[in-house]
Amino acid sequence: MVKYTLKRLFYMVLTLFIIATITFFLMKLLPGSPLTNQERLSPEQQELILDKYGLNDPLPIQYVNYMTNLVQGDLGLSFQYDNRPVAQMIAERIGPSAELGFQAIVFGTIVGILLGVIAALKHNTIWDYTATTIAVLGISIPSFVFAGLLQYYFGVEWQWFPVASWEGFEYTILPTLSLSVFVIATVARYMRSELLEVLNSDYIMLARAKGVSAPVIMVKHALRNALIPIITLLGPLAVNIMTGSLVIERIFAIPGIGEQFVRSINTNDYTVIMGITLFYSVLFIAVVFIVDILYGIIDPRIRVSGGDRK
Amino acid sequence: MQKKKLSIFLVLMLMVSTILAACGGGSSDSNDSGQTSDNGGGENNVLNLTETQDIPSMDSALATDAVSFNTLNSVMEGLYRLGEDDKAVEGMADGEPQISEDGKTWTIKLRDANWSNGEPVTANDFVFAWRKALNPDTAAEYAYIMYDLKNAAAVNAGEMTPEELGVKAIDEKTLEIQLENPVPYFKELLTFATFYPQNEAYVTEQADQFGLEADTVLYNGPFTMTEWKHEDQFVLQKNPEYWDAENVQLETVNTKIVKDTQTDVNLYESGELDRVKLSAEFVDKYKEEEGFQTIKEASVFFLRLNQSSNDVLKNADARKAIAMGFDKTGITDSLLNNGSVPADYLVPAEFVQGPDGKDFRETAGSYLETDQAAAAEHWAKAKEALGQDAVELELLSYDDDVSKKITEYLKEQLETNLEGLTVNIKLQPFKQKLDLESSMNYEASLAGWGPDYPDPMTFIDMFVTDGAHNQSGYSNPQVDKLVQDAKTTLLTDEQARWDALVEAEKLMLEDAAFAPVYQRARAYLTKPAVEGVLYHKFGADYSLKWTSVTR
Numbered sequence: 001m002v003k004y005t006l007k008r009l010f011y012m013v014l015t016l017f018i019i020a021t022i023t024f025f026l027m028k029l030l031p032g033s034p035l036t037n038q039e040r041l042s043p044e045q046q047e048l049i050l051d052k053y054g055l056n057d058p059l060p061i062q063y064v065n066y067m068t069n070l071v072q073g074d075l076g077l078s079f080q081y082d083n084r085p086v087a088q089m090i091a092e093r094i095g096p097s098a099e100l101g102f103q104a105i106v107f108g109t110i111v112g113i114l115l116g117v118i119a120a121l122k123h124n125t126i127w128d129y130t131a132t133t134i135a136v137l138g139i140s141i142p143s144f145v146f147a148g149l150l151q152y153y154f155g156v157e158w159q160w161f162p163v164a165s166w167e168g169f170e171y172t173i174l175p176t177l178s179l180s181v182f183v184i185a186t187v188a189r190y191m192r193s194e195l196l197e198v199l200n201s202d203y204i205m206l207a208r209a210k211g212v213s214a215p216v217i218m219v220k221h222a223l224r225n226a227l228i229p230i231i232t233l234l235g236p237l238a239v240n241i242m243t244g245s246l247v248i249e250r251i252f253a254i255p256g257i258g259e260q261f262v263r264s265i266n267t268n269d270y271t272v273i274m275g276i277t278l279f280y281s282v283l284f285i286a287v288v289f290i291v292d293i294l295y296g297i298i299d300p301r302i303r304v305s306g307g308d309r310k
Numbered sequence: 311m312q313k314k315k316l317s318i319f320l321v322l323m324l325m326v327s328t329i330l331a332a333c334g335g336g337s338s339d340s341n342d343s344g345q346t347s348d349n350g351g352g353e354n355n356v357l358n359l360t361e362t363q364d365i366p367s368m369d370s371a372l373a374t375d376a377v378s379f380n381t382l383n384s385v386m387e388g389l390y391r392l393g394e395d396d397k398a399v400e401g402m403a404d405g406e407p408q409i410s411e412d413g414k415t416w417t418i419k420l421r422d423a424n425w426s427n428g429e430p431v432t433a434n435d436f437v438f439a440w441r442k443a444l445n446p447d448t449a450a451e452y453a454y455i456m457y458d459l460k461n462a463a464a465v466n467a468g469e470m471t472p473e474e475l476g477v478k479a480i481d482e483k484t485l486e487i488q489l490e491n492p493v494p495y496f497k498e499l500l501t502f503a504t505f506y507p508q509n510e511a512y513v514t515e516q517a518d519q520f521g522l523e524a525d526t527v528l529y530n531g532p533f534t535m536t537e538w539k540h541e542d543q544f545v546l547q548k549n550p551e552y553w554d555a556e557n558v559q560l561e562t563v564n565t566k567i568v569k570d571t572q573t574d575v576n577l578y579e580s581g582e583l584d585r586v587k588l589s590a591e592f593v594d595k596y597k598e599e600e601g602f603q604t605i606k607e608a609s610v611f612f613l614r615l616n617q618s619s620n621d622v623l624k625n626a627d628a629r630k631a632i633a634m635g636f637d638k639t640g641i642t643d644s645l646l647n648n649g650s651v652p653a654d655y656l657v658p659a660e661f662v663q664g665p666d667g668k669d670f671r672e673t674a675g676s677y678l679e680t681d682q683a684a685a686a687e688h689w690a691k692a693k694e695a696l697g698q699d700a701v702e703l704e705l706l707s708y709d710d711d712v713s714k715k716i717t718e719y720l721k722e723q724l725e726t727n728l729e730g731l732t733v734n735i736k737l738q739p740f741k742q743k744l745d746l747e748s749s750m751n752y753e754a755s756l757a758g759w760g761p762d763y764p765d766p767m768t769f770i771d772m773f774v775t776d777g778a779h780n781q782s783g784y785s786n787p788q789v790d791k792l793v794q795d796a797k798t799t800l801l802t803d804e805q806a807r808w809d810a811l812v813e814a815e816k817l818m819l820e821d822a823a824f825a826p827v828y829q830r831a832r833a834y835l836t837k838p839a840v841e842g843v844l845y846h847k848f849g850a851d852y853s854l855k856w857t858s859v860t861r
Contacts, residue, residue, distance in 0.1 A: 032741025036366070037374040037451035039744050040762065042778030045454055048467060052449040082367035084522055092540050148572065156576045163576045165566050166542050253568040255541035263363075268741055 008292075012285045019281045020070065020274070024063055027273050034079035034268040053079070066274070075278075076271035080264065086275035090257065094279075096166055097249070097256035101242030103176040108183025109234065115184065116191020117223070123196060131188060138185025144247045147178035151251060164253040175252040179241060190233060194226040201225075228299050235291035239284050355561045355859050357840065358584045360568040360577070364541045369521030370506040371443040374451045376851055379503050383850035384546055384563065385531045386506045389418055389436070389485075390497055392846050392853060396764055398497040402431055402507065402530070404483075413492025413802060414460075420483040423553040425509055426529040433479035435507035441465075441472035442513075443504050452504045455762055458496065460488035492801045495765045502763070502849050532558045532855045541567055559842075559858040584840050584859065588833040590647040590712070601836045604649025606829065608661040608847040609760040610769070612653070613705075613720075613825040618783025620753050622701050626822060628692035632703075632754070633678045633825035635685035636723035642828050645715050649831030654679045656815055657766045658829045661847050665804040670766055674812045677819035678826060682727050689728045702732045706746060706755035709737040716827075717756060747781050758830070761848045766811045767796065773823050784823040789814050 032038060033055065035046060050056050054065065069076060075086040119131035154174060155163035162171050198204065199222055207217045244258025257276065264272035361377045370382050383391070393399035404421035423431045440459065443450045446468045453466045460476025476488030493499065512520075512528050519526045524538035532554070533546040546563040549555065568574050571589045578586040588596060596602055615623045615632065622628050638652030651659070659671040666673075693699060703724075707717040714737060721733040738746065746752045759779075761768040771777060771793050775785040792814040800807035818824075836843070839861045844853040 030741070031739075031745040035451055038741070039779075041451065041454065043748070044467075044778075048446055049449045049451060052446060080366060081364075082369060082372040082521070083518060084367070089540075151573070151576055156579050159580065163580045163582065164568065164573045165577075250570045251573055253566060253570070253573055255539065255567065259569065260541070266739065266741075 008289055012289065015285055016278065016281055020067065020278060021063075023274060023277045024066060025059070027270060028059060028062075030265070030268055032268050034270055036080060036267070070274075070278075075275040078264075078269055078272050080267045080269040080272065086271045089260070089272065090275055090279050093244075093255060093257035093260050096254050097244035097258055098242045100172055100175050100179060100248070100254065100256070101238065101244070103172060104179035104183055104241055105234070105238050107176060108180035109187050109230075111180070112184040112187025113191050113230070115188035116195060119188065119192040120195035120199065128192075131192070135185045135188045135192075138181045139189075141181070142247075143178055143182065143245065144251060146181055147175070147248055147251045150174045150178055164251070166254050171252075175248050175254060178248055178252075179245060183237065183241065186233065186237065187230060190230055191226060194229055195222060198222045198226045224298070228295070231291060231294055231298065235287045236284065239280075239287050243280055243283065354861055355559055357560055357563045357854065357857065357859050358582060359563065359565045360574055360583060360586070361565055362567070362569050364567050365538075365544065367521045368524075368527045368535070368538075370503045370508065371439060371448055371450045372521070373503045379850040380852060381535070381544070381546075381565075382503045382506065383531070383852075384533045384854050385527075385529045385535055385549070386503070387423075387531045388502070388505045388507070389420075389500045391855070392498070392501045392844070392849060394844060396498065396847055398501055401501070402436075403500075407497065414489045416487040416489070416496065417480070418485045418487070420485065421553055422483075423530060424551040425512075426534045426549060426551050427512070428551065429509065429512075429528075430482075431507055431509075431530050432482045433485040434482070435509050436485050436505075437477050437479050438510040438513070439506060439508035440477050441475055442508065444475060445472045450504065452502075455499070455502055455504050458489050458491065458493045458499070460490055462490075491798065494801065494804060494807070495763055498764045498848075533560070533563060543567060554855075558855060560854060563854060578835065585834055585836040585843075588648065588835055590645065593647045593833050596835050597833075599835060601838050602833070603836065604831045604833045605845045606649065606651070606658075606660050606831045606847075607760065608658045609758050609830040610653050610656060610658050611756065611758040611827045611830060612656070613827060614747065614752075614755040614757050614782045615784075615822070615824055616750055616753055616755075616782050617823075618750055620703075622692070622696060622698075622703065623753065625692045625695055627688040627695065628701075629822035629825070630678070631685045631689035631692060631728055632724060633822045634681045635689070635727040636720055637680055638828055640719055640723070641716055645712065645719060646828070646830075648833035650828050651831070652680075653826040653829045654819075655826055656818065656824075657769045657811075658761075658847075661761065662764055662766055664808040670812070673808070674815055677816065678822060685727055686729070689731075693730065698730075700730045700732065702734060704734045704736055704753040706736045706738060706743060706752040708743055708756070709739050713737075713756060720756070720827075750781060750783065754825075756827070764848050766808075766815070767793070770811055770814050770818075771797070773818055782824065784818075784821070786817055786821055786823070789817050792817070 033046065033050060035041065035049060038046065041049075047056065054062065057065075066076070075090075078084045078086055078089060081089065115131045115134060119128045122128050151163060151174060154160045161174050165171060204217060204221060207221055244256040244261070246258045246262050248254065249256040249259040260272070261276045263269075264276065361380070363375075363377055365377050365381050366375060367373070367378065368382070368385075370386055373379055373382055387401040389401055389403040390398035391401040400421075402420055402423055404419045408417040409415070420431065420433060425431060440456060442448055444453050444456055444459075444462050444465045446466060453462075457463045457466070461470050461474050462476070464470040465472055465475050476490075478486050480486050489496070499505070507530065509528050516526045521527055524535040524544065527535065529535065529549055530552070532549055532552050534549045535544055536547045537543075537545040543564065543566040546565070548558055548561050552558065566577075568577065571587070571592065574583065574586045575588070575592055577583045613632065615629050617623050617629075642650045642652050654676045655671065655674065657670050657674065660669060662670050664670060664673055693701070705717055705721065707713045717735050717737070721735055724733050725731055736752075743755070747755055747757065759769060759772060772779045773782075773784050774780065774790050774793050775787070792810045796807045796810045796814070800810055819826075839859050841858050841860070842856045844856060846852060
């Protein structure tokens with residue numbers, strides 16, 4: 001296990017290095033400069049400022065400079081937010097995104113599993129069709145439509161919840177709901193099909209034949225096995241959702257990181273693009289690793305390859 | 311089995327603890343922000359606004375964007391500040407400047423005024439801030455706005471030391487400014503954020519933290535910033551140290567960062583906002599409501615016509631045909647619908663007045679008005695001269711929704727009115743479009759320009775031969791001469807200078823150097839309780855110093 005973990009860690013660092021390198025050079029292909037006042041400055045004035053930031057150096061030198069700082073843990077300063085440290089920007093913005101994402105994942109998973117279980121148990125009844133319809137709608141309606149509707153009816157018309165902004169738990173409810181729709185739909189669909197498959201398998205029949213009670217079969221045997229694919233799904237989905245959604249953050253005026261990432265690309269804010277990309281990558285790589293470890297715990301049939309079993 | 315149960319238990323524990331941790335974070339959030347939202351809503355002299363993005367920095371030397379200018383205008387003050395009709399009124403300066411005979415030396419007395427920490431604002435604060443803005447190490451993107459100061463360009467290029475800049479403190483309360491040339495609008499220029507003072511001791515002490523947080527800046531304006539949650543909201547409170555505090559009525563200004571117009575409108579509807587900026591699709595719904603108003607901006611949009619590489623656009627008849635060949639009201643009344651007006655000009659209406667007190671547009675005429683018959687005639691001549699029956703033209707534009715609609719409309723109009731013309735639309739992201747324009751790698755392009763300073767020159771010198779912003783290869787020696795004179799020999803004769811600028815614009819439009827499209831405006835819906843917001847045509851969009859809210 002130790003050997004396996006070390007090997008995985010090595011590959012994780014290597015992956016990060018490759019991501020950093022590719023992103024750096026791709027990013028430099030973006031047209032324009034990070035100057036916010038670009039259209040007003042004469043070419044000579046632009047050169048002056050780019051010189052000061054070292055952006056006129058040959059690319060390989062810029063790359064080495066960046067990587068040297070990166071290894072020392074320095075993500076640099078933002079261009080768009082004059083002289084603000086990128087690390088601080090990420091730290092400030094990840095909080096709201098992660099909180100929303102976490103709530104959406106927890107709520108969405110619970111509701112999704114419930115829906116999936118109901119659909120599977122009441123297979124081909126009105127319950128099943130209702131759950132399936134909800135799942136299909138959840139996947140196919142874009143989140144901005146759903147968010148817009150929630151905001152209009154619950155916020156403006158009925159005034160049950162705040163319309164937008166970020167000032168406390170009640171402000172998180174509508175965006176959480178909007179975000180969780182996709183989670184509910186995805187989880188419910190997987191849960192339904194997995195559970196149907198498991199329920200038809202031999203070991204469930206055996207348990208029934210042995211006279212094990214229906215609730216025990218369901219919780220101990222069927223659900224546990226049906227959950228395995230959900231975990232594979234949830235890891236990346238959680239990272240995806242907790243790193244912020246451009247649309248939801250715009251509509252509900254949330255000071256999150258998803259919107260910031262898109263804007264940094266639009267404004268050529270090089271250091272911020274690199275910082276957020278690397279941050280996302282670290283999260284993603286870490287989660288994939290954790291999911292792999294979790295597999296073994298939940299299902300003894302799956303053991304990590306290359307592990308030394310003694 | 312035992313081991314497995316333990317691991318499941320551990321996983322569960324982990325999940326529960328994360329949930330608890332997340333909930334803990336959430337509730338503490340609501341505690342500190344509860345105070346700010348309590349202050350909002352129905353109180354007198356509390357104003358609730360939104361901006362579409364956060365302030366990049368509170369360092370006035372680095373400001374480049376509208377949000378920074380708007381906020382700095384509330385919390386800082388230069389020698390003068392913009393008042394009614396964009397005229398400079400007293401700020402840190404006590405009375406009118408003493409101007410030397412040749413107009414190149416300005417001596418300004420400072421009033422007794424304090425920074426928000428109680429220290430006096432001195433002449434050295436201006437000297438320090440201006441040297442800092444022009445110091446190449448600062449990399450200030452608006453440094454060029456100060457190039458009228460003596461030696462400023464050389465200092466900014468690193469050829470002279472900042473100490474050689476033409477500004478000095480004669481004593482604690484007297485500032486002497488040396489100019490390269492007399493500048494007719496210099497008093498108004500001094501209201502611009504780059505000219506604000508900064509307290510040297512404080513800035514040095516804060517070092518790289520200066521301007522990053524609400525409590526790492528010193529304020530000398532009508533308000534101070536008391537809270538700044540990045541990307542979320544910021545709060546301004548009346549500044550008790552401000553010299554004119556008795557005339558400031560607002561107690562609190564809450565500004566939230568809201569990027570979506572629909573969200574803005576919803577917040578306004580639910581009573582959390584006092585003013586909302588409307589985009590075209592909302593104007594019809596609200597234009598009959600009390601508090602609806604449109605504010606003309608000094609931004610003019612036009613088609614750049616690349617005359618250096620494109621044979622068709624080298625032909626003056628072809629350019630005239632394009633400039634006259636589309637109906638501008640379709641863009642202003644249907645697509646924009648926010649008070650924007652058709653433009654047959656370059657220097658915007660209601661922007662500057664001449665020595666005779668008349669608006670520039672009243673003195674200057676109207677040219678290149680839409681005239682389909684004349685356009686068709688010019689087009690026929692152009693095609694004959696080119697020996698072509700079918701002409702293709704690429705039209706470059708921004709990739710946002712509004713520009714996209716305008717570009718499609720232009721294509722339809724031009725193709726209908728100019729026989730044999732095919733317009734190919736090319737939409738590009740902002741930065742890419744700028745690159746294509748500055749490398750002149752385009753044929754025609756929808757572009758906009760707003761003023762840097764309150765003078766027609768900020769528009770007119772754009773099109774001098776090889777000017778940095780000409781970007782179309784247009785060249786007319788007569789225009790160059792007029793602009794050169796207006797910048798040098800005519801500076802002391804205001805009327806002659808004004809006539810030269812009027813003439814230069816006329817020549818450019820007669821050449822159809824570009825095709826004017828519209829002058830932009832913004833539509834606002836403001837709660838009737840709000841009074842006395844001043845709107846400006848350059849620098850900050852508005853001033854809140856004289857604003858009051860009576861609910």
